[in-house]
Amino acid sequence: MFEDMGQLPPDAFDSLLIAAEVRLRDALAAGEYVGWLAMGADGDAVVGGAGAQRRLVLPHPYRLPDGTVAVAEGRHAIVLNVYTEPAWRRRGVAEELMRHVLRWAEEERLDRLVLHASHQGRALYERLGFVATNEMRYRGRSWVP
Numbered sequence: 018m019f020e021d022m023g024q025l026p027p028d029a030f031d032s033l034l035i036a037a038e039v040r041l042r043d044a045l046a047a048g049e050y051v052g053w054l055a056m057g058a059d060g061d062a063v064v065g066g067a068g069a070q071r072r073l074v075l076p077h078p079y080r081l082p083d084g085t086v087a088v089a090e091g092r093h094a095i096v097l098n099v100y101t102e103p104a105w106r107r108r109g110v111a112e113e114l115m116r117h118v119l120r121w122a123e124e125e126r127l128d129r130l131v132l133h134a135s136h137q138g139r140a141l142y143e144r145l146g147f148v149a150t151n152e153m154r155y156r157g158r159s160w161v162p
Contacts, residue, residue: 064105
């Protein structure tokens with residue numbers, strides 16, 4: 018996925034894979050990360066996937082659709098790793114995966130579900146009800162190697 022988006026040079030793939038495997042193993046065991054896989058028609062190959070990482074934050078105000086304000090418990094998740102193999106794109110794989118993520122979020126009664134959209138995925142996410150927000154990112158990352 019990161020290679021397709023031009024964010025990962027080929028020589029960094031192995032390092033990312035090793036680090037991700039270690040972290041995912043722990044996160045899956047702890048229930049912090051939930052993942053979905055889409056299988057091809059023959060059932061032998063994974064053709065897409067999506068994941069969500071739970072994030073517990075402090076309770077906060079939340080505006081309900083009717084305009085009233087309630088207190089959210091702080092159950093958030095971020096959608097990650099949405100990917101479809103190139104041969105399976107434009108066939109509904111990512112949409113079906115995202116519909117599973119949305120059902121899970123509703124079952125979990127999450128207060129907030131967010132994601133960072135690639136240019137290619139933005140139309141799908143907007144069609145499913147995601148909207149741009151006011152999130153900002155700190156660029157002064159002197160502590161990151």
